[in-house]
Amino acid sequence: MKTKGFIFDLDGVIVDTAKYHYLAWKALAKSIGIDFTVHQNEQLKGISRESSLNKILEWGNKTLPKDKFMELMKEKNNQYLSYITTMDENEILPGVTQILDYISQRKHPIALGSASKNSKIILQKVNLLDWFDAIVDGNNVTKAKPDPEVFLKAAKAINTPANQCIVFEDSVAGIQAANVANMISIGIGDSTILNEADFVFKDFTEIHVDFLERLIKTKKEELKKV
Ligand code: G6P
Ligand code: MG
DSSP states (O other): OOOOEEEEOOBTTTBSOHHHHHHHHHHHHHHTTOOOOHHHHTTTTTSOHHHHHHHHHHHTTOOOOHHHHHHHHHHHHHHHHHHHTTOOGGGBOTTHHHHHHHHHHTTOOEEEEOSOSSHHHHHHHTTOGGGOSEEEOTTTOSSOTTSTHHHHHHHHHTTOOGGGEEEEESSHHHHHHHHHTTOEEEEESOTTTSTTSSEEESSGGGOOHHHHHHHHHSOHHHHTTO
């Protein structure tokens, strides 16, 4: 049996920070006279800080000079950081610690594949950093999801071929990135939103050991047929 590599997105998969990104972007957008819906917010999940601001400006039909753009990105991040200062283990999403434990006991490598530049601080705050063999995040990539760069770099960092990697994602852009990378994509969240994923679960408590065993034993090409 070949070793499988497990790649986790961070925000909305490992920790409940997607809500803080939403609140911070919503306030920032409001300050420049733009509003957007929870539905539109799905498009902001998984993409970089810069791409998010570009999308919000597009929704509001606005353009900004470079210095103002940079200032707003900083403002959003400061607001976001203020939300996460008091974060601790309580914000780890259900079933995450158990699945990390299951995978590492079986000696499969674990990587983070996130667009966030704050990933290390967050993993430290919730005390999960030590589970990861590699961290690839917004500080190491130049192309935002749905580009597969972040996942391909993560696969390389854990020395596992792309088609032996399994990606957990809560965003449409992230599922698309995993699919383009030829990895097994597992959506965590709403199956109507994440309908491009190979499999979708509401949260990790819905993923049972028999499914994990099948994931580990079966080749990507065979997996969906079983
Ligand atoms: C994640 C989140 C996005 C966020 C992006 C950048 O992918 O899903 O909502 O905008 O990371 O995060 P950062 O913490 O660097 O602003
Ligand atoms: Mg996410």
